[in-house]
Amino acid sequence: MMYQNIIDTIGNTPLVKLQLDKYSIGEVYAKLELQNPFGMKDRVAKNAILTAKESGELKEGSAIFESSSGTMACGIALVGTSLGHPVHIVTDPRVDTVTMAKLQSLGCNVHVVDKMGVQGWQGARLDLLHSLLEQHPKGYWLRQYENPSNPQAYTELARELVKDLGQVDILIAAVGSGGSISGTARELKKYNPNCKIIGVDATGSVIFGQPDRPGRLQGGIGNSLIAKNVDHFLIDEVHWLNDHEAFAATIELARNEKIFAGNSSGSVYAVARWMSRNVASNTKIVAIFPDRGDRYADTIYSNDYRQSKGINHLELCYNPKEVPKNAVVHSWSYASFLERFTNAK
Numbered sequence: 001m002m003y004q005n006i007i008d009t010i011g012n013t014p015l016v017k018l019q020l021d022k023y024s025i026g027e028v029y030a031k032l033e034l035q036n037p038f039g040m041k042d043r044v045a046k047n048a049i050l051t052a053k054e055s056g057e058l059k060e061g062s063a064i065f066e067s068s069s070g071t072m073a074c075g076i077a078l079v080g081t082s083l084g085h086p087v088h089i090v091t092d093p094r095v096d097t098v099t100m101a102k103l104q105s106l107g108c109n110v111h112v113v114d115k116m117g118v119q120g121w122q123g124a125r126l127d128l129l130h131s132l133l134e135q136h137p138k139g140y141w142l143r144q145y146e147n148p149s150n151p152q153a154y155t156e157l158a159r160e161l162v163k164d165l166g167q168v169d170i171l172i173a174a175v176g177s178g179g180s181i182s183g184t185a186r187e188l189k190k191y192n193p194n195c196k197i198i199g200v201d202a203t204g205s206v207i208f209g210q211p212d213r214p215g216r217l218q219g220g221i222g223n224s225l226i227a228k229n230v231d232h233f234l235i236d237e238v239h240w241l242n243d244h245e246a247f248a249a250t251i252e253l254a255r256n257e258k259i260f261a262g263n264s265s266g267s268v269y270a271v272a273r274w275m276s277r278n279v280a281s282n283t284k285i286v287a288i289f290p291d292r293g294d295r296y297a298d299t300i301y302s303n304d305y306r307q308s309k310g311i312n313h314l315e316l317c318y319n320p321k322e323v324p325k326n327a328v329v330h331s332w333s334y335a336s337f338l339e340r341f342t343n344a345k
């Protein structure tokens, strides 16, 4: 397969049927977004930057800014610098060494805040971002949490799924900015209005109404604020997993399916495997796997790190509790969000 440039390689990722186990009835297909040059957010960077160039919001050669410490930063570094834009990423000391190496080697400017602000690391990052934008008045701030180009980037992903599978019955995706689940679901529902949409979140994340618990260990999934790009009306059911469960599932994913991925893929895998036991045969379930495991070598995949965080046993209990959507949860639980329609009347 030949491409004229690296940006053209983004998208059209493999869809792989998981082997699962003898209890599984439905079919689970993993969309390997981790096989993009860096990860799932390469799609967002490509769509947002090309759209902003077309609208004139991003001028030729102007700098691009974003606050991120992970997949979004890498995507912007890749697309932005390839198109001749200086890229400035604002991050904090929690950034991992693999991400840092990727950003710096591509020629990206990485600004690391040195202390928390009144609103934690996120607040300190935003303060620095605003001061950088003041110095670069022609700069373009991508704003993944509210930029409609984020969910729109996944229209293509949904079409790839429909092309490969014909019909998708259930979509399972991790939620952070909300772009991937909302954009993919919106398009899939055009082909199958009954497609069930399942969001996967971390315990202690506020996205679906849990009280905020700072110090969560899971990367990418969960948030301390509710991003505008989360379209709650599209999501039928939400599962929350704690750090132990997410790590255990990630390690099981590598061991059982030979897919070396990050913790959001692990949590999505756990939910997809459980779903596959509780549906009719031939049900087609899609699980989105956002990023590779490399940047978690010193955390999820490190025995020493896990022990230092008190994560000693890695057995995943296959008994998630069904709870009302306003219950506060500390371990794998799920709630239906369908009732919001009746509440809204």
Ligand SMILES: Cc1ncc(COP(=O)(O)O)c(C=O)c1O
Pocket (backbone or CB within 6 Å): 070, 071, 072, 174, 175, 176, 177, 178, 179, 180, 181, 219, 220, 221, 262, 264, 265, 290, 291
């Ligand atoms: C590794 C990883 N998984 C999942 C997500 C969640 O995706 P989204 O922001 O589209 O909700 C992110 C977001 O940053 C991520 O980096």
